[in-house]
Amino acid sequence: MAFLEGNAIKVGVRSLITGLLMKCVETVNFSVLVNGKAGRNIRPTRGIRAKVKEWRRIYGVLQLYESASGQALNKEKTSIMFSNNTSSDDRRRVNQEAGVVMCDSYERYLGLPAFVGRSKYNAFQSIKERIWLKIQNWKTSFLSKAGKEIMIKAVLQAVPTYTIGVFLLPKRLCTEIEGLLSRFW
Template sequence: MEIIGNYGKASRHEVNLEKSSIMFGKNVPEDLRPQLKSVIDISKEGGMGSYLGIPESLQGSRTKVFSYVNDQLDDRVDGWSVKYLSKGGKKIMIKSAALALPTYVMSCFKLPQELTSKLTSAISRSWWRSNDKARGLHWVAWDKMCDDKCEGSLGF
């Protein structure tokens, strides 16, 4: 409690113990957990929710833990009606909405290669499709589309 108090004084942020929850590691014995909760005066155990959009508990497969990012991207991209957009409009939509979505999670954690491939694939599909149902023909390799603008690419 002294450490939490010192943190509050140093940061000028007071910890609200009523809203707080505690998460124990697997090495903390079950009989010790109630004692620690009573000393700290935190009654709730956490670990199953999310904080700032990131899961509190990162146990298990990271691909499964962060699969919600792919789901969000798919929902966002599939919601666009691309048949009414020009290529310039699609480019703006992709850069402003699709590429910005995983940025916060990626600033905190390194995402698995499998997941980043799925994200790239979803963005690529949204670029090449010409209507809501068609898959679209990929005329240029996506790697070349992601090159810098100064090299003549679109800079995805």
């Protein structure tokens, strides 16, 4: 929580607002509804600790969900990722108990980067490249102004739509994409 509080203060959020924000974050707890009945309260900590005991609790919740919904966890499609702070013994034990694939990192999830890191520009550079490839494929066609307008509005501007709904793209990247579209026009 010190990270959030420190950054709020650093960017100039007033101490009263910061205090209220921290109360909201620090006092959160959850309960899972199964068939309309609330289970025990779950109080989040700094992530889920990778111990076999915690995995069993998580798996118990998943089993409740499976029995309530009729959906089952597909272990062939399920993978587990551990933080760098997790010891190799704990990783091995949890993985053995879980019976799922262990992975080092998730590069992409639903077509978006799972972890953006410091450079958003580099993380989303692929959007600009996809637009450029579509333009290159269509440049050989002789399109009228109306055809180009339809191409821009229906195809090219649709490429970043899903990503923009999830992430705020860097201005530099937006400007470069805008430049590609205007040069195509």
